[in-house]
Amino acid sequence: MIKNAEVRDCETKPPAHFTEASLLAVMENIDRRIDDKELKSYVKERGLGTPTTRAQIIEGLSSANYIERRKKFLYITEFGRKFIGKLPENIKSAEITAHWEQMLSDIESGKSKEEDFMNEIIKNVSEVIENEDIAVENAAAEQPAEIGKCPWCGSPIREGKKAFYCSNSEDCDFFIYKHDKRIGRDYTPEEISELLATGKVTLRNCISSRGNKYAAVFKLDDSGEYVNLKFVEYAKTRNSKSKEE
Ligand SMILES: [Zn+2]
Structure with a gap:
């Protein structure tokens, strides 16, 4: 005791x-x-x-x-x-x-x-x-799996905690932040994989800052110094055209 x-x-x-x-x-x-x-x-x-x-x-x-x-x-x-x-x-x-x-x-x-x-x-x-x-x-x-090739140097792009990054970190600064306020969520590895392969991707299950659900096509906007996903157009969903108001 x-x-x-x-x-x-x-x-x-x-x-x-x-x-x-x-x-x-x-x-x-x-x-x-x-x-x-x-x-x-x-x-x-x-x-x-x-x-x-x-x-x-x-x-x-x-x-x-x-x-x-x-x-x-x-x-x-x-x-x-x-x-x-x-x-x-x-x-x-x-x-x-x-x-x-x-x-x-x-x-x-x-x-x-x-x-x-x-x-x-x-x-x-x-x-x-x-x-x-x-x-x-x-x-x-x-190491996390390769999801695509770096547009700047051709090395594998991998998924990190907060970004998708170029594995050739000594010579290359290419990365894409995972989170995007415009879509109210993180990009998935599959989406970035498609973006890297084709230069564009349709993002579904997006939620605008006003709370509206939408789907849209984004393309890779690469200035050579920084990289962004640029909005192209709203995408047709299966049921109807969904637009942000
Ligand atoms: Zn690179």
């Missing part, structure tokens, strides 16, 4: 930014961040890299703009954040680096052969590429 409860305001503190010294210390004591027992004991005395290469790694990260120094602290840059986000988990782990270092040291002492190391690297890289291919395929499968 709960006898009493109270709500308390607490704050969690984000981890402090690394300084060069604290980052060097992490690299030196990398075994604390490794779970694998064998690797842990291997790197325990050595750390990652040597004292010289450790400092060079930080220097390299900074000159390649992955990190930047602000006073004595090291901050990840926007570029660095994006880069690390795109890298597959298994090649950015401390474990894999420790494992490779162990293999290199085994070659040095004659316990292991250079080919074994290279074969493993090749196998590893192939796996990463294969997984990336699957990720790219999955991303492609998640």
